[in-house]
Amino acid sequence: CLEEFTTTGRDLPTDAINRIYEFFNNISNLISTYDLTDAQILNMDESAIYLDTPSSYTYSPKGAKRVKSNTCGSERTRLSTAFTGCADGSKLPILTIIPRKTEMPGFEPPQNVIPIYKTSSTFDDEVILTYINRVVLPRQQRHVGSWETIFQPFGHLLHLSF
Numbered sequence: 001c002l003e004e005f006t007t008t009g010r011d012l013p014t015d016a017i018n019r020i021y022e023f024f025n026n027i028s029n030l031i032s033t034y035d036l037t038d039a040q041i042l043n044m045d046e047s048a049i050y051l052d053t054p055s056s057y058t059y060s061p062k063g064a065k066r067v068k069s070n071t072c073g074s075e076r077t078r079l080s081t082a083f084t085g086c087a088d089g090s091k092l093p094i095l096t097i098i099p100r101k102t103e104m105p106g107f108e109p110p111q112n113v114i115p116i117y118k119t120s121s122t123f124d125d126e127v128i129l130t131y132i133n134r135v136v137l138p139r140q141q142r143h144v145g146s147w148e149t150i151f152q153p154f155g156h157l158l159h160l161s162f
Contacts, residue, residue, distance in 0.1 A: 027041075037088070038086065038087035038088035038089075039086055039087070039088045039090070040086075040140070041086060041087035041088075042084055042085070042086055042087075042092070042136065043084065043085055043086075043087075044082050044083065044084040044131070045082070045083055045084075046080055046081065046082050046083075046123050047080070047081055047083065048078045048079070048080050048081075048121065049078060049079045049080075049081060050077070050078045051077045051078065051079065052077060077099060078099070078121050079096055079097060079098060079099070079121060080096070080097040080121035080122070080123060081094055081095065081096045081097070082094065082095040082096075082123070082131055082135070084135060084136070091112075092135050092136070092139050093112050093113060093114050093135055093139075094112060094113045094114070095113075095114050095116065095127075095130070095131050095134065095135050096109070096113055096114070096115050096116070097115075097116055097117075097118060097120075097121045097122075097123070097127060098115050098116070098117050099118070099119060099120060099121050100117045100118075100119075101117065101118075101119060102117060103115075103117055114134050114135060116130055116134075
């Protein structure tokens with residue numbers, strides 16, 4: 001029988017309802033104060049895409065002393081991506097961190113993907129600034145004509161004014 005640990009602690013906090021109301025009140029106040037349109041309200045979420053994810057389990061004949069598993073040699077290598085949507089339903093280009101020091105020869109990314117190359121796939125301060133400069137600002141200037149934006153990266157509410 002194969003068993004795997006499950007995550008615990010998925011219960012909501014005791015004050016969850018108050019936190020939810022507070023979150024929506026904060027958003028409503030920002031929208032009213034700055035007279036924001038749906039095009040000025042953005043939500044970004046980072047997600048990892050693993051290129052090779054071998055299983056931790058394998059099947060073998062009963063009593064086998066050794067089991068061989070072939071992989072491509074890049075176990076746990078991942079791309080990190082930032083997906084952004086606006087309250088008006090539009091989607092912004094996808095920022096993708098490719099874990100390399102240099103560009104990949106011959107790689108032509110899809111039109112809606114902005115690749116950046118760095119040795120780790122971590123969304124640090126430098127990547128967030130690159131994301132704002134290469135994804136958010138051009139879109140807001142082109143489509144909204146305003147630099148007033150509500151921006152929610154990683155679940156944190158930010159108000160940006162440029």
